[in-house]
Amino acid sequence: MPGPAFRSGDRVDLCTVEEDDLDFLGDLRNDPEIRRRMTMVQPENAERLETWFEEHVSEYEGEGAQFVLCADGDEGERERVGYLSLFDVSRPADHCDVAYALAREHRGRGYATEALAQAVDYAIAELRLNKVAASVLTRNDASRRVLERVGFEREGTWVQHKFVDGAYRDVHRYAVLADEWGGA
Amino acid sequence: MPGHVFLRGDDGVTLRTFEPEDVEFFRDNRSDREVRRLLRNVRPVNARAVEADLEEYSPNDDSARFVATKDGERAGSISLWAGDAPNGTAWMGAWVDPAFHGRGVATEAASLVVDYAFEERRLNKVRTGVYATNEPSKRVMEKLGFQREGVERAQVLIDGERVDSYRYAMLREEWEGRP
Numbered sequence: 257m258p259g260p261a262f263r264s265g266d267r268v269d270l271c272t273v274e275e276d277d278l279d280f281l282g283d284l285r286n287d288p289e290i291r292r293r294m295t296m297v298q299p300e301n302a303e304r305l306e307t308w309f310e311e312h313v314s315e316y317e318g319e320g321a322q323f324v325l326c327a328d329g330d331e332g333e334r335e336r337v338g339y340l341s342l343f344d345v346s347r348p349a350d351h352c353d354v355a356y357a358l359a360r361e362h363r364g365r366g367y368a369t370e371a372l373a374q375a376v377d378y379a380i381a382e383l384r385l386n387k388v389a390a391s392v393l394t395r396n397d398a399s400r401r402v403l404e405r406v407g408f409e410r411e412g413t414w415v416q417h418k419f420v421d422g423a424y425r426d427v428h429r430y431a432v433l434a435d436e437w438g439g440a
Numbered sequence: 441m442p443g444h445v446f447l448r449g450d451d452g453v454t455l456r457t458f459e460p461e462d463v464e465f466f467r468d469n470r471s472d473r474e475v476r477r478l479l480r481n482v483r484p485v486n487a488r489a490v491e492a493d494l495e496e497y498s499p500n501d502d503s504a505r506f507v508a509t510k511d512g513e514r515a516g517s518i519s520l521w522a523g524d525a526p527n528g529t530a531w532m533g534a535w536v537d538p539a540f541h542g543r544g545v546a547t548e549a550a551s552l553v554v555d556y557a558f559e560e561r562r563l564n565k566v567r568t569g570v571y572a573t574n575e576p577s578k579r580v581m582e583k584l585g586f587q588r589e590g591v592e593r594a595q596v597l598i599d600g601e602r603v604d605s606y607r608y609a610m611l612r613e614e615w616e617g618r619p
Contacts, residue, residue, distance in 0.1 A: 260471040272467065314486055382482045
């Protein structure tokens with residue numbers, strides 16, 4: 257069973273990450289297509305996921321937040337649909353980065369847009385952050401559309417910033433600011 | 441129902457020991473938007489983190505943590521954080537599961553904890569804090585006769601709004617002399 261909803265959109269919940277979620281997250285984070293988009297290159301076995309869960313998710317130290325995204329399936333059952341992370345929280349500059357991924361079978365329904373809006377509202381209204389930023393490969397059109405729909409604006413481009421699929425790739429930096437944010 | 445009854449109150453309210461079987465109940469409530477906004481709990485707290493809390497609490501901690509039950513069901517949590525024995529003061533904190541709001545659980549549970557603080561722990565003062573927007577908790581404090589001692593202005597940020605925090609306290613002689 258996924259954990260309880262910490263923030264809720266119309267259809268998607270941002271849920272606490274529980275030990276039972278690690279298998280789902282392992283599939284997601286190792287998925288060849290997803291990890292290329294997220295520019296993650298390390299295989300993550302159960303041992304590594306467990307360490308991440310103990311030291312990163314379940315600890316009180318430091319700021320940042322990890323969520324499993326959940327939605328109701330066709331038969332009303334609760335399904336894990338993706339993952340969202342707020343990380344690199346910087347104080348007193350008050351900004352953080354956000355990253356997210358949806359499982360393949362749950363794409364194209366607007367789940368990422370809804371979850372991202374909730375995460376931004378959480379960061380601004382609950383954590384008193386001023387700016388939420390995201391990096392996206394310039395060729396990742398789907399993710400760029402999600403950012404733009406939520407209200408992120410492109411701030412610039414980091415040239416040849418990641419090595420993906422055999423070549424250095426450009427990354428766009430996007431951000432949304434607290435004084436531009438009208439709520440989720 | 442796991443755990444052991446420690447204090448028995450009126451209206452079907454009891455305070456039980458906090459046990460590993462209660463972890464999910466704590467996790468679900470501490471993640472609940474309605475509950476956590478008044479706790480100023482802005483972090484996602486998973487079951488593992490609640491377990492770590494429980495492990496840390498037992499057995500070398502002189503605070504007292506309870507599950508409040510109403511008519512045999514888990515209804516909330518209340519704790520007394522001692523830690524200032526020389527001055528004889530302690531901090532009380534509580535939350536109630538939204539399914540049990542408005543049923544007198546907080547009032548009865550707090551009353552039991554105040555009794556316990558004065559009669560069993562020989563404390564002299566029980567303190568607590570209530571955010572200004574939390575009308576139900578302010579009513580509980582006033583019903584029990586806690587005095588409002590001060591205001592911490594714009595102390596917390598709740599869903600983007602700056603909110604004052606009130607300090608309330610009860611002294612032993614006031615509690616014993618109440619009507």
